[in-house]
Amino acid sequence: MRSYLEFEKPIAELEAKIAELRQLVDSGNTDIAEDLEKLEAKAAQQLQATYARLGAWQKTQVARHQDRPHFADYVAGLIEDFVPLAGDRNFAEDAAIVGGLGRFRGRAVMVMGHEKGRTTESRLKHNFGMAKPEGYRKAIRLMRMADRFRLPVITLVDTAGAYPGVQAEERGQAEAIARAIDCCLDIRVPLVAAIVGEGGSGGAVALAAANRVLMFEHAIYSVISPEGCAAILWNDGSKAQDAAEALRVTAEDLLKLKVVDEIVKEPIGGAHRDPTRAIAALGDALEANLRGLLGQEPGSLREARRRKFLDMGSYGL
Structure with missing residues (x-):
């Protein structure tokens, strides 16, 4: 139903x-x-x-819809011969971020992304897509592996944010996120990221500091959730709708601000109404953007990626 x-x-x-x-x-x-x-x-x-x-708050609701495609759905629809790679080789495996090797339309790639889970059991297993430090350290390990073997990297972002628990903070959550962002900016292979649902705070940027950042039409991408913003600014969670509008979380706003590079159209009614078409549309966009990066020199790829993010918000200063 x-x-x-x-x-x-x-x-x-x-x-x-x-x-x-x-x-x-x-x-x-x-x-x-x-x-x-x-x-x-x-x-x-x-x-x-x-x-x-749709307004910003309505798009937020669509981005969180329980029937939107998840990472596992994108892998099933776009990646052949997927081999998951687990663990950060330091502390533990974090199922909030899933990654591995596979073939995307005939080309070997490293693909990783947030997995929220769909059933109660799987949501608990994947911690609702909110990664702990070991998740980001696993992402770093996989990106370094891709860099070593000259494999393009594809990341799919769908998280409310990094896990805010005490244990995560004790194990260096902020440091792990910072090092993941640094790794994104340092590797010398093409990196294409797609915001497919929620792109929340540093938990999203840790996988999205890419050469090309794509964003689904009804996805959201923000430094904080609308509810968190409302709680901080007004001490009133009921003002989340006002916060969503003020944060400019929509794909249209972020394209104008040059935070994202391309909007991927969704089927009418959102990706949750026709997941197969949505997955195919994202696949076409990923392929087109990867094709434009593959011929570039490794040093140029890294320099362009770094310059892109350093230039954000500079306004000529």
């Missing part, structure tokens, strides 16, 4: 009525076939109109 967001209630009502009429038509009542077609057209128009005018 499809899960609807709060702003989708009018669409939900129409689609429920369509389902009832379709059952009648399938059972032999052809007299209402024309009414069914009209109602389906109306629902499609309303869905398109609704998603054409």
